[in-house]
Amino acid sequence: MKSISLYQDKNTVIHRIDPLSKILYILVAIIVPFLLASQIASAAFILVSIIILLMGKSLKRTVPMLGFSGLILITVVIIQGIFRPDNVTPALVLGSVVFYKEGLLFALGISLNVINILMSFSILVLTTKPSDMVETFVRMGLSPKLGYVLSSVFQIIPQMTETMATITDAQRSRGMETEGNLTTRVKAFFPLISPVVMNSLITTKERAIALEVRGFDSKQKKTFLTEVKKTRSEKVIKIVLAAVLILSLIGRVLIWLR
Amino acid sequence: MSNIEIKDMYFSYTENEPVLNGINLTLDSRTTAIIGQNGAGKTTFVKLLKGLLKPTHGQIFWDGKDISQMTVAQLAKYIGLVFQNPNDQIFKGKVIDEVMFGPINIGMSQEDALDHARKALSIVGLAGTEDENPYDMGLSDRKMIAIASILAMDTDVVIFDEPTIAQDYKAKEKIKQIIRQLKSDGKMVLTIIHDMDFVAECFERTIVFAKGNVLLDGPTAEVFAQKEKLTQAYLEPPHVTQLCNRLGYQQTFLTVEDFVAYVKRTLKK
Numbered sequence: 001m002k003s004i005s006l007y008q009d010k011n012t013v014i015h016r017i018d019p020l021s022k023i024l025y026i027l028v029a030i031i032v033p034f035l036l037a038s039q040i041a042s043a044a045f046i047l048v049s050i051i052i053l054l055m056g057k058s059l060k061r062t063v064p065m066l067g068f069s070g071l072i073l074i075t076v077v078i079i080q081g082i083f084r085p086d087n088v089t090p091a092l093v094l095g096s097v098v099f100y101k102e103g104l105l106f107a108l109g110i111s112l113n114v115i116n117i118l119m120s121f122s123i124l125v126l127t128t129k130p131s132d133m134v135e136t137f138v139r140m141g142l143s144p145k146l147g148y149v150l151s152s153v154f155q156i157i158p159q160m161t162e163t164m165a166t167i168t169d170a171q172r173s174r175g176m177e178t179e180g181n182l183t184t185r186v187k188a189f190f191p192l193i194s195p196v197v198m199n200s201l202i203t204t205k206e207r208a209i210a211l212e213v214r215g216f217d218s219k220q221k222k223t224f225l226t227e228v229k230k231t232r233s234e235k236v237i238k239i240v241l242a243a244v245l246i247l248s249l250i251g252r253v254l255i256w257l258r
Numbered sequence: 259m260s261n262i263e264i265k266d267m268y269f270s271y272t273e274n275e276p277v278l279n280g281i282n283l284t285l286d287s288r289t290t291a292i293i294g295q296n297g298a299g300k301t302t303f304v305k306l307l308k309g310l311l312k313p314t315h316g317q318i319f320w321d322g323k324d325i326s327q328m329t330v331a332q333l334a335k336y337i338g339l340v341f342q343n344p345n346d347q348i349f350k351g352k353v354i355d356e357v358m359f360g361p362i363n364i365g366m367s368q369e370d371a372l373d374h375a376r377k378a379l380s381i382v383g384l385a386g387t388e389d390e391n392p393y394d395m396g397l398s399d400r401k402m403i404a405i406a407s408i409l410a411m412d413t414d415v416v417i418f419d420e421p422t423i424a425q426d427y428k429a430k431e432k433i434k435q436i437i438r439q440l441k442s443d444g445k446m447v448l449t450i451i452h453d454m455d456f457v458a459e460c461f462e463r464t465i466v467f468a469k470g471n472v473l474l475d476g477p478t479a480e481v482f483a484q485k486e487k488l489t490q491a492y493l494e495p496p497h498v499t500q501l502c503n504r505l506g507y508q509q510t511f512l513t514v515e516d517f518v519a520y521v522k523r524t525l526k527k
Contacts, residue, residue, distance in 0.1 A: 198393065
């Protein structure tokens with residue numbers, strides 16, 4: 001089955017880390033550079049994220065995301081570099097276009113922030129199974145029902161695309177043209193959409209029954225199928241992350257006091 | 259008599275994960291069962307025959323014509339495929355409209371389509387249900403509608419994908435009858451199936467798929483005689499064949515009738 005999530009099943013250390021630690025890492029990676037107002041901190045976190053993604057063998061998969069946000073960042077660089085109000089020191093002259101130092105630095109800050117956020121989220125999204133992620137949220141207090149809704153999205157959509165493909169095949173087998181000009185496509189709409197809708201109604205009903213017989217609506221406190229493995233290294237990761245956060249907070253206060 | 263010739267056909271959905279590895283087969287007028295473990299490539303194979311998938315290497319010839327030159331819709335005139343789940347195709351509110359959809363698509367006139375649809379419905383035993391809504395009928399009847407909607411297209415080849423799944427004895431007998439009727443009408447019948455007893459009773463030729471290769475191919479009795487190779491493909495011979503084997507008979511019996519007839523003959527002697 002095709003998956004709609006970006007997660008890829010690989011057996012690396014990073015994949016085995018508790019999702020909670022990864023969420024914590026995102027928080028730290030975003031908050032610390034903000035607290036310290038330091039671009040070096042952002043750059044450092046980007047570097048750390050890249051190393052983690054490399055260890056998780058998932059760095060390549062960030063390329064399309066970076067490419068997309070890169071387009072937007074380029075416009076930021078151009079607009080800020082040329083038009084930022086406090087631009088005074090020319091840095092680069094291309095014909096009649098002048099890029100200013102202040103604007104470029106500002107754009108650099110934004111770019112570093114965006115890339116940092118993107119990379120740290122990538123670690124969570126690319127190396128965590130969606131169901132594990134939802135389970136972590138439920139453990140943290142999210143309603144199990146809402147958790148089910150979230151994780152079922154990852155199952156139902158690929159299932160529907162698959163049904164859609166089978167239905168298309170079944171109708172093409174009966175001589176229906178599905179490709180071609182607009183009229184052919186419009187004509188093909190009903191033979192395709194009605195079985196899809198009927199099938200989803202039937203499966204939804206069956207899913208509801210199947211859930212109900214397994215006590216989905218039960219008022220009992222729910223337990224979890226998998227136990228969280230509380231290993232020493234998990235603890236160390238969390239403590240280190242918390243320490244980094246606290247240290248940067250202290251650093252901020254010191255900067256103020258100065 | 260028309261035939262389908264498959265030459266050195268390879269197929270894979272994703273690179274490095276081959277599904278079919280060099281299939282060479284000629285399918286003829288014999289009724290043919292395609293058996294094999296789940297994931298052996300059976301459904302992929304018939305989808306290739308229908309042009310729904312394109313081989314990554316090799317060719318398929320329908321009556322000497324390369325089918326890669328035809329669209330699925332064009333090929334639909336010659337090769338019909340009944341899908342496993344009837345819910346994947348039914349969309350009309352009336353049985354007769356559903357069955358007429360295919361014939362009209364392949365260019366039959368309204369009258370011809372109606373005529374063929376009526377005939378097809380009576381073959382599957384649903385004459386008189388023309389104006390009913392398919393969704394008010396049970397799954398077994400809907401499956402028959404799906405079969406009828408392919409029969410009505412009057413194709414030279416009819417392929418069934420798991421026709422006996424979730425069908426009771428009566429419906430299985432009906433399907434047997436349909437296959438025999440198609441055979442006597444001179445159509446080529448191919449079936450993907452897991453029910454070995456059904457294979458033994460209905461099909462002249464059996465092809466065993468295993469891991470994307472043709473492991474066995476031949477007259478059904480010969481195929482079921484090869485116990486070791488069948489085990490290799492995780493298949494079991496029909497129940498009566500197994501029983502007679504345990505009883506120590508040397509021959510391969512495919513049906514209870516064969517066996518009973520044999521015993522009667524030997525007793526008379």
